Amino acid sequence: MTSRARQNSFTQTHPKDRRARHAPRVFVAALLLAEACGPAATDGAKTPTVSAAPAQAPAPVIHVVTGSTAGLSVNGYLVEGRAGVVAVDSALTVSDGKALRARLDAIGKPLLAVLLTHGHPDHYNGVSALVAGRSDVPVYATAAVSRVIREYDAKKEAQWKPMFGAEWPMTRTFPNHELEAGATLEIDGLKWTVRGVGPGESHADTYWVLEAAKRYAFVGDIVLHGEHAYVADGHTTAWLGTLHRLHDDLANVSTLYPGHGAAGGRELLDWEEEYLTAYRAEVDHLRQGATISEADKKVLESKMKERYPKAGLEFMIALGADAEAAELAGSHGPNPLQAGGSK
Ligand SMILES: [Zn+2]
Numbered sequence: 001m002t003s004r005a006r007q008n009s010f011t012q013t014h015p016k017d018r019r020a021r022h023a024p025r026v027f028v029a030a031l032l033l034a035e036a037c038g039p040a041a042t043d044g045a046k047t048p049t050v051s052a053a054p055a056q057a058p059a060p061v062i063h064v065v066t067g068s069t070a071g072l073s074v075n076g077y078l079v080e081g082r083a084g085v086v087a088v089d090s091a092l093t094v095s096d097g098k099a100l101r102a103r104l105d106a107i108g109k110p111l112l113a114v115l116l117t118h119g120h121p122d123h124y125n126g127v128s129a130l131v132a133g134r135s136d137v138p139v140y141a142t143a144a145v146s147r148v149i150r151e152y153d154a155k156k157e158a159q160w161k162p163m164f165g166a167e168w169p170m171t172r173t174f175p176n177h178e179l180e181a182g183a184t185l186e187i188d189g190l191k192w193t194v195r196g197v198g199p200g201e202s203h204a205d206t207y208w209v210l211e212a213a214k215r216y217a218f219v220g221d222i223v224l225h226g227e228h229a230y231v232a233d234g235h236t237t238a239w240l241g242t243l244h245r246l247h248d249d250l251a252n253v254s255t256l257y258p259g260h261g262a263a264g265g266r267e268l269l270d271w272e273e274e275y276l277t278a279y280r281a282e283v284d285h286l287r288q289g290a291t292i293s294e295a296d297k298k299v300l301e302s303k304m305k306e307r308y309p310k311a312g313l314e315f316m317i318a319l320g321a322d323a324e325a326a327e328l329a330g331s332h333g334p335n336p337l338q339a340g341g342s343k
Pocket of ligand 1: 074120122123221259260
């Protein structure tokens with residue numbers, strides 16, 4: 001898949017926010033808006049006191065930089081505001097990291113922040129390329145995502161560096177600012193809120209909502225649109241529950257930007273739910289208890305390729321089979337939603 005850029009079509013109708021010209025490059029308006037407030041909390045109690053309301057925010061340009069096939073076709077997003085750029089996730093390989101940095105440099109505005117959705121290397125390996133020579137750039141993630149990165153980075157390197165060789169970045173850059181889930185940042189006049197959803201595609205998934213004239217959600221690998229899914233972390237039951245909940249939680253969001261595949265509306269949630277449900281049903285049919293034989297992994301591959309002939313990341317099918325069999329052996333069936341487990 002080739003790189004592509006997408007420009008949002010809405011126009012700015014408000015006068016320029018003069019404050020932004022004189023503000024520090026990154027203005028953190030409000031932090032620590034923990035979601036632990038619970039459903040009884042009023043909106044007012046959870047809304048940060050920021051001076052730039054969404055209706056006054058400038059129109060961002062969202063540059064989608066899709067990695068190579070070898071780099072798992074991961075999407076790095078460069079969100080260009082008035083004064084600078086905010087990156088959401090990055091790239092996996094050294095070459096794709098350099099390409100992402102080249103796109104950033106071509107925009108010609110300073111990098112104001114990097115926001116991470118989850119702790120898988122295809123999303124954070126390229127941060128080093130983005131911030132090279134710019135040690136002051138804040139790299140934000142929730143404390144849970146940061147913990148996953150720090151706990152698993154060396155294991156991921158041991159697992160994947162033999163395959164990627166010199167394309168595995170020598171050094172990785174970890175988050176240097178940890179947020180509570182629900183925290184809001186104001187950067188370059190744009191409001192960013194991070195939402196934590198717990199284990200799913202990774203051991204700690206989050207997504208970022210950008211509020212401008214419209215709302216956008218950068219959902220990481222909660223959705224791998226049109227691609228085979230990574231299920232080896234063993235949380236597909238929780239993942240399906242997240243997809244179900246996000247139908248309501250993202251009702252006011254105009255566009256979802258996934259970690260892999262093309263952007264779209266909430267139908268992307270349906271796509272992922274259907275994929276995971278199909279994968280779980282196939283594994284459930286083939287598994288013997290908590291295990292699945294190598295021969296049956298081949299059967300699984302052919303079944304999923306037949307069902308999704310255009311999907312990439314085919315090696316994911318067998319990669320996650322053992323984890324899925326183990327998870328299903330301890331759960332109540334292939335679809336917790338249909339089994340009444342959607343609570
Ligand atoms: Zn990914």
